[in-house]
Amino acid sequence: MTQSGDNDRPPVRQANKRGAARLAAVQALYQMDVAGSGVFEITAEYEAFRLGKEVDGALYREADAQWFRAILAGVVENQKTVDPIIRQALTEDWPLSRLDSTLRAILRAGVYELMKREDVPVAVIVSEYVDIAKAFYEEDEPKLVNAVLDRVSRRVRGEGRGKDAS
Template sequence: MSNTGPKQREVKPANKRGAARLAAVQALYQMDVGGASLLETVAEYEAFRLGREIDGDTYRDADPAWFRDIVSGVVRQQKTIDPLIHGALPTDWPLSRLDTTLRAILRAGVFELLQRRDVPIAVIVTEYIDVAKAFYVEDEPRLVNAVLDRIARSQRADGETKK
């Protein structure tokens, strides 16, 4: 058995999608706070962030098509997505009261619930709870769970994936 160097660990497509979801939330945040355009932000992430090292931190390799689909889809459908989120929030928590990161997480999650019917609801909800846990410790991941679950029940009432 020859040792030709370090083994390259195979990155599963699901892991690349998870990394794309996290990057999409970061890009949506950046666009909301900095006012950068969709094309400028997507180009920056694809050229300099996805799977790259920045300031000593290595970004996980992400599925660029999945990343683009989420970011552009949220921008394109925000007028549909935001009212759904607003309606799923507790009455004393309007969408405008949520911080920018939490809004980005919910927008990306709702986009996938609406448009990625090939992905099971449980996968989408779990992935975005995990994204929320990357930024928050306590209540926010539970809020993400509750809001996405409510929207999934109303928008994908059968609970099944559509092909």
């Protein structure tokens, strides 16, 4: 069953769907952190009511639901490994607890992908999460995301390819 008008829209490229999935995963991780919600509850909520849907007059972009689930579940399952890697990549005067929930969510998702999604180039991962940071922040946070993910990529993949976040 197709909705009327579906054929009028150009097909969404897979890369765009993955980018939307990354953004949704960051938002879901934030919601889990702030509200204390569980991964199954959040996954069900996003798939039923947010991904590709209109919420409060705003249209969520169509997202790769499988990619969304993989990032969300992967961060939760690997958080005891992910968080220490982030801590090591931060300077000593920036403990993980000092970062706000949105920034923690961005870094956790990015580090998870660098660790576990070796099929995705480092430059793509870093660029996507720097762009997500730019959607939430105007100051130095995108540069911090770039620096942390670049350091992590060197450590876990032996390569770095950050994006100019200016």
